[in-house]
Amino acid sequence: MFDIVGQVEWERRWSYELRWQPHYRGHGVRSREVATVAQLRAVVEWARRNPNVLRCSYKPTDHLVGDQVKMCPDGHSLEAPNPNQPYRMIQQMRMVRCATCPGHYRTVCPTCRAPVFDPPLSVECRPA
Structure with a gap:
């Protein structure tokens, strides 16, 4: 895995x-x-x-410091073609707030549609 x-x-x-x-x-x-x-x-x-x-x-x-997650759990790239510039690849992220930390970036894998959170969710995290 x-x-x-x-x-x-x-x-x-x-x-x-x-x-x-x-x-x-x-x-x-x-x-x-x-x-x-x-x-x-x-x-x-x-x-x-x-x-x-x-x-x-x-x-x-x-x-946020460090490198972003670039792959989903199944190994697919999180980058997808930009609809406005099809020759460019982008990673579409959305910031979601959390009750116990400043929040997480949520990316939906363009291949398998699995949500990927960065930084990873901890046990206490409950994204809104």
């Missing part, structure tokens, strides 16, 4: 926004993203000490 273990996974990052004093050079809003909690903590502590920062806000963001 063909192994469809996905190589895609969710990675948690944090995006932050710094709002600067109007008189400060380069005033306005500056947005960036960091990869670790330690980096976020360093930014927040720096912003608290800086008198030119009016506000520092942050939120978690999730990104």
Whole structure:
């Protein structure tokens, strides 16, 4: 049997926004993203000490990293001819939300019509 273990996974990052004093050079809003909690903590502590920062806000963001699944469980390619450009192959995916994780890309195999989820569904996952 063909192994469809996905190589895609969710990675948690944090995006932050710094709002600067109007008189400060380069005033306005500056947005960036960091990869670790330690980096976020360093930014927040720096912003608290800086008198030119009016506000520092942050939120978690999730990104998919890795390679997409290209084959269904039966070994068929998930790419199909593009209806608008028949000489090109595309993989038609749809993001489905999940109660326990950020979601999954769902692709229907063009050959056998089997649904393929990437990242793979875990026991707790219930796609909407």
